[in-house]
Amino acid sequence: MTNSPAAGPSEEKHILRTSLDRHRDAVLWKLDGLDDEQLRRPMTPSGTTLLGLVKHLASVEYGWFVETFGGAVEPLWFDPYASEDMWIAPDESTDRIVAFYGRARAAADRMIADLPLEALGRPSWRDESVSLRWTLVHMTTETARHAGHMDILRELIDGATGDHRPAAR
DSSP states (O other), rough: OOOOOOHHHHHHHHHHHHHHHHHHHHHHTTTTOOOOOHHHOOOOOOOOOOHHHHHHHHHHIIIIIIIITTTTOOOOSSSSTTGGOOOOOTTOHHHHHHHHHHHHHHHHHHHHHHTTTTTOOOTOOOOEEEEEHHHHHHHHHHHHHHHHHHHHHHHHHHSOSSSSSSOOO
């Protein structure tokens, strides 16, 4: 057995970003084909909804990737520190939340592209700095965790399961 050389920084970043994108795409796939009532339906005793998880993930993408590394975050209409990012208000449309997630991803992707993996940032809610590398691993884990929650919620709604769109037949 031979050892392959360690991935270089650009290859490592590509690997980390590809993994994150796979889970991000699964999050959006979990919404496909459902109506507004199904997306907003509380499916757990704590009130977790598919759309609430998307709003939360958008909020944390902005927080970890953009705010932490000194980027400009769009003004939020809710307080994520009061867990308002987990709940969907009656005046928040599905389109608004999905577009918010898209903007958060795009802003995060710009930071990922512009910074080296060793770049340090400091979240306003923590007493220590984190590297972009650490943040990529953390957000991949966070996104995968919530994509798993969404998989269970989706199964309870209509029986659909899986971590990616099935291939067209």
